[in-house]
Every structure is written in structure tokens, then in C-alpha cells.
Amino acid sequence: MVKPLAVVAVGGNALIQDEQRNSIPDQYVAVMESVQHIVDMVEAGWDLVLTHGNGPQVGFILRRSELASNEVSPVPLDYAVGDTQGAIGYMFQKALHNELARRGINKPVIALVTQTRVSPHDDAFASPSKPIGAFLDEATAQQRQQQLGWTLMEDAGRGWRRTVPSPAPLEIIEHDTIAHLVRQGYLVIACGGGGIPVVRDGQQLKGVEAVIDKDLASALLASQLGADLLVIPTGVEKVAINFVHHNNSGSTLSALPKRKRCCGKVSLVSAVCNPKWKPLLISSMPASNKANRPAA
Numbered sequence: 001m002v003k004p005l006a007v008v009a010v011g012g013n014a015l016i017q018d019e020q021r022n023s024i025p026d027q028y029v030a031v032m033e034s035v036q037h038i039v040d041m042v043e044a045g046w047d048l049v050l051t052h053g054n055g056p057q058v059g060f061i062l063r064r065s066e067l068a069s070n071e072v073s074p075v076p077l078d079y080a081v082g083d084t085q086g087a088i089g090y091m092f093q094k095a096l097h098n099e100l101a102r103r104g105i106n107k108p109v110i111a112l113v114t115q116t117r118v119s120p121h122d123d124a125f126a127s128p129s130k131p132i133g134a135f136l137d138e139a140t141a142q143q144r145q146q147q148l149g150w151t152l153m154e155d156a157g158r159g160w161r162r163t164v165p166s167p168a169p170l171e172i173i174e175h176d177t178i179a180h181l182v183r184q185g186y187l188v189i190a191c192g193g194g195g196i197p198v199v200r201d202g203q204q205l206k207g208v209e210a211v212i213d214k215d216l217a218s219a220l221l222a223s224q225l226g227a228d229l230l231v232i233p234t235g236v237e238k239v240a241i242n243f244v245h246h247n248n249s250g251s252t253l254s255a256l257p258k259r260k261r262c263c264g265k266v267s268l269v270s271a272v273c274n275p276k277w278k279p280l281l282i283s284s285m286p287a288s289n290k291a292n293r294p295a296a
Contacts, residue, residue, distance in 0.1 A: 003047045005182065006229040009218035010034055011053040014233065015088070022056065022134070028091050034233075035095045042105060046229075047182050050092060051221065053214040054084035054193030059133020059162060066148065077164060078196050078207035085113055085192035092189050100187075109187045115173040115205065116195025116212050116220075122167035130166030130211045135159030165210040167197065169217045173205070175224040182225070191217050 014034065015027040041048060058080045065075040075083070089111030096109045124130075128151040136144065141152045141160035155161045172178070172195060181188045194212030198205040215232055222230040 004228040005047045007222040008231045009051045051191040051218040077209035111189040117171040118167035120199040124167040128163040131155045131161035
């Protein structure tokens with residue numbers, strides 16, 4: 001019997017409770033809280049693929065690299081994404097193993113380094129728009145911009161953040177491997193930070209310096225896997241038009257069909273104004289044929 005499959009996408013910001021609690025131990029506390037709900041889904045009979053963001057964490061790695069630039073070589077952005085996949089994947093893998101064991105559930109967990117193919121011609125490379133790192137006040141942001149040449153943006157009224165290119169995901173390279181692991185009974189952690197961005201050069205893959213939107217990549221992965229459900233936990237109560245503005249209008253998810261009709265509007269397509277919309281739209285596209293998903 002084939003169990004229903006859900007892709008659950010946890011945001012990197014969800015692991016940072018506030019500016020005073022952003023250390024690795026603090027992040028692990030947040031991870032342990034998140035896995036309670038994830039294991040609840042396992043108990044309810046779901047197969048799961050867990051994805052996660054890395055916006056704050058990849059920014060921390062780059063900042064450490066900049067501060068240490070007189071001593072060691074800088075870390076390229078695609079390698080920084082790989083670093084976060086290992087570190088955050090390890091946190092979730094350990095926490096999930098422990099919680100599953102505590103509940104007496106025998107289910108293996110594995111974190112998989114995942115690459116996501118993008119187009120080398122994506123317009124995003126000329127217009128950095130993906131916020132990473134910590135929130136900064138305006139004075140500090142301007143200082144970093146002048147000293148380090150950062151591109152910055154105000155993020156949802158919460159402060160200023162560094163921005164990097166965020167090309168659209170076209171293919172999750174390891175999706176067949178992920179599907180195989182799910183069929184073997186694994187809870188798979190994959191596509192961390194949207195996946196390590198790569199481009200094809202003939203038969204070869206080459207890394208590019210960018211950060212892919214975790215929700216877009218998760219929706220693409222859900223489609224490639226033929227998943228039954230895409231879950232994007234968020235601290236925002238409702239789907240909202242003009243998300244960062246005071247005049248935003250909220251809707252419950254029951255209003256999704258109406259909102260889908262609105263998505264020709266630029267304000268809805270923009271990741272800045274409405275970060276959760278694109279993946280919701282992608283997830284509504286025809287998925288891979290679920291009938292072809294082999295039973296375990």
C-alpha cells in the first residue's frame with residue numbers, strides 16, 4: 001500500500017527565534033520544536049520529505065568568511081549553501097531520529113546533499129533579490145553597502161538584509177534518488193536552502209553563486225515526486241495581497257482559487273510582496289503521475 005506523501009518546507013528564519021537567540025544551540029532548540037509536528041505526521045501515516053530554508057544561516061557563513069578573508073580563502077556562495085545543507089540537515093536528522101525513537105517509531109532518517117538546476121541566462125543574476133543573513137538597521141546596512149559592495153533591500157518592514165541572485169529552479173537533480181529513498185521507508189531531508197544551484201554544461205554540472213527560493217524548490221520537488229501535499233509552515237496567519245504594506249488584504253486558504261486568478265498581477269508574483277505565492281501556484285500544476293509511484 002502506498003502511503004500519502006507530503007513535502008514539508010521549514011523556513012530558515014523559523015530556526016532563528018530572535019537576534020539574541022541565533023546560536024547553533026538556539027537553532028537546535030527550534031529544530032526540536034519543529035520535529036514534534038513533523039513526527040506527528042509520520043504517526044498519522046504520511047511518508048515525508050522535509051526541506052528547509054537557509055537564508056539567515058548562509059548569510060552568517062558569508063559574513064564569517066568576509067571577516068576571516070585576511071586569513072583564509074573566501075567561501076563561494078554555492079559552497080556556503082552546501083555547508084548549510086550539511087549543518088541544518090544534521091540538526092534535523094539527529095532531532096528526528098531522537099523523537100522517532102522516543103515514540104517507538106522505527107523509521108530511518110537521512111539528509112541528502114541536493115543540487116537544483118537553474119538557467120545560466122536567468123534574469124535573476126542581474127537583479128539580486130533573495131534576502132540572506134541577519135536583519136540590519138538602516139545605518140549598518142548602508143555601512144556594509146559602502147564597505148563591501150552589498151546589494152540590500154528592506155525585508156517586510158523588519159529591517160535591511162543583504163540580497164543575492166535567486167534564479168528559478170528548473171529541476172531537482174537528485175529527485176529520483178529521493179523517490180527511491182522514500183520507497184525504502186526513509187524520511188528524507190533534501191533540497192536544503194532550495195538546493196545547491198547548478199547549471200548544465202553539456203553532460204557536466206557547474207555550481208553558480210546564488211540562493212534558490214526554498215518554497216519554489218520545494219514545490220518543484222513535490223511535483224517531481226508526485227506528492228499529495230505541500231506544507232509550508234509560516235508565521236503569517238493568512239495569504240495576503242500587498243504583504244509588506246499596511247493595506248494588505250488577508251484571505252484564508254479556502255479562498256485560494258480566487259487568489260489564483262489574481263496572480264497575473266505583478267504584486268502577487270513578486271517574492272518580496274508575497275513570498276509564498278509562487279510555490280502555491282506551482283504546486284497546483286499537474287504533478288507527476290501518482291499512479292506511477294511504486295509501492296514500498
